[in-house]
Amino acid sequence: MSSLYDRLGGEGAVNAAVELFYRKVLADGRIAHFFDGVDMEEQIAKQKAFLTMAFGGPNNYTGADMRKAHKRLVEKGLNDSHVDAVIENLNYTLRDLGVPEKEVKEVADLANSVRDDVLNR
């Protein structure tokens, strides 16, 4: 059986998903404020790296980077409910793109696996 990343369509699928996903995140009142003032180009590159990891693709994921990137946000109140919201938006994005539920679940599980790093615990 081919890998999750290949089943989803590889880099093309990440490219198709990333702006859609970022738009949903920015439109979500529960989490949008964490992105105030960020550089959008830099942020989309980070979102792309995150999606590549969550899609099971080639990545250089390190928990240390994830911890460092979110440390300041945790101090400002980032918690489990916000991670839930992000994963929810990821699920909606994949469904919009016609990804089958089985793969949506696999992506959500991979995204969920970095929760403790994101929340610095």
Next chain:
Amino acid sequence: MHRAIDGAPPAESQSGLTDAQKAMGYFLPCICRPSTPLTILRPDDLGANFEAVVQAIDSLSDDIVRLRVEAEGFAYRPGQFIELSASEALKRHYSLASHPDEDPFLEMHIRLHQDGRMSRHLAENLQPGDKMHVAGPSGSCFYEGVNLDQPMLLIGAGTGLSPIYGVLRDALHKGHRGPIRLYHGARSHKGLYLSDELQALSHARDNFNYRPCAFDPSAPHGGDVAATALEAEQSVSEAAIFLCGGENLVKRLKRELFMRGASLKNIRSDAFTPAPAR
């Protein structure tokens, strides 16, 4: 990221870069196996570096001047910016409104700030025939990479019109066929410089529309260029978008247009920041 100024980097070494970065020769050295010789710039190298003779300084409005300096053979894309120095201690970035194939000079539109050191130098000391130092060009605010049939949305505030005007001229020079809509915002009607030229152009060409917006309580949206453009531009997902002006305006427009479906790859911008006080 490195930049090749001669030779073509292989396509895979440019994967993930924007069209503007590709056009400028940027590539990722970590995945680059050159198939032809490449001449690359050091990351801190600004490119050309030369003395330019001042040709003219003319007034465009009460506080905006047009500076033209001779620059024979200087390679740039209209809309990019250069570093202009009057001395080692007095350097500023200015965007180019001129066209290398049409003008034998570099043209910049510069707002004169009352307490600005470069502003005072330009207004009080500088004469045609004087020399200034030019380095560059930099920036990705240029036409290359836009499809000839793509709709274009150009929004500039204040002297943000300088690069926008450069991009417009290059689009027309290259025979752009898609619709082009230009919004120019200013704090007052006097700040709507080049208005006559742009009006005439919009009458002469079917595919060019010019919308000047000056702050005015009685105008729609109080004359705010961002609000005016956002109201009129409801479908932007296919458009090539250029945003130039103050940082807040550029950020606001970029986010709003992205949320409406514009791809970040299709948005090029230059946010102007004032020189630090000293």
